Amino acid sequence: MADLAAEGVHDPDRMPFSVPWTDLPPRERARSVVQHHWLRLGNWTPDNWALNLAVFEHGQIVGQQTIAARNYATLCEVNTGSWIGLRHQGRGIGTEMRAAVLHLAFVGLEAAEATSGAFADNPSSFRVSSKLGYEPDGIEHLTVRGQVTVMRRLRLSRARWEEHQQASVAINGLSACLPLLGLTDKTNELPDGLQSPNPQQPHPTPQPHHPGTSATRCHTGSARAPRCSVLRDGGWNRCCRTGRRSGPGSPSGWRTAAGAATSDGP
């Protein structure tokens, strides 16, 4: 992945990331990719995590897709970022890999919403987001390369995701990771391998391995009131929130461009 970044991620005339890590010379850029992976693994907590996933095509690494969250257990909201090696762009991979982590968020983690964002001069990123159902969510002013730059934030609700999802995705090995993601209620985990082979049937009914019981993964507040989906009696019931939270939202820099360097590096 470091070598891929060294080869080039975008036209040097523009900067799609809020942290301009791609301005580094190739060798330093490659090193920064490795360091960023170590950084995110090293400071991982259930309340503040970022999962940098490598993206492969025919066994060859082509890019990185990040999914991240702060206080996920209460907010049920993820942020995504991504980059693809320049020579692999424009072939649908960016759309597919974003759809894959959205499936992880909305099916595997029962997210309520996903956020992203891009600078005005990034039509590819906007197009990927719009194909997947994201809607405008305001702007944010950032300093990039010493200039004031407008980040256009984007937001995807669960309902919009359901309308726009298009990928066939399988999730494996998630159960053991849930505590690392802030999801500690493990009474009724989804079976590993949960998948939606048909985009028209996004939520295959999980096998009720504890029939007659229910479990929520996301909770609001100490009362542990359910906020997201509830797996109940082997079927899906939704209890997503109806309004937006009034809280402060993600800290500045966190909502930045849909790039691996969302807040602090590649």
Ligand SMILES: CC(C)(COP(=O)(O)OP(=O)(O)OC[C@H]1O[C@@H](n2cnc3c(N)ncnc32)[C@H](O)[C@@H]1OP(=O)(O)O)[C@@H](O)C(=O)NCCC(=O)NCCS
């Ligand atoms: C953004 C990025 C991840 C998208 O990945 P990708 O594989 O190139 O995207 P896809 O091929 O799946 O989709 C790109 C879409 O943008 C469209 N597009 C590309 N250039 C465009 C332009 N100048 N104007 C309008 N649409 C454009 C493509 O036609 C395609 O839409 P379509 O499928 O409807 O035809 C990738 O381009 C990238 O890594 N860019 C550099 C880093 C970056 O910008 N990261 C995101 C920061 S916000």
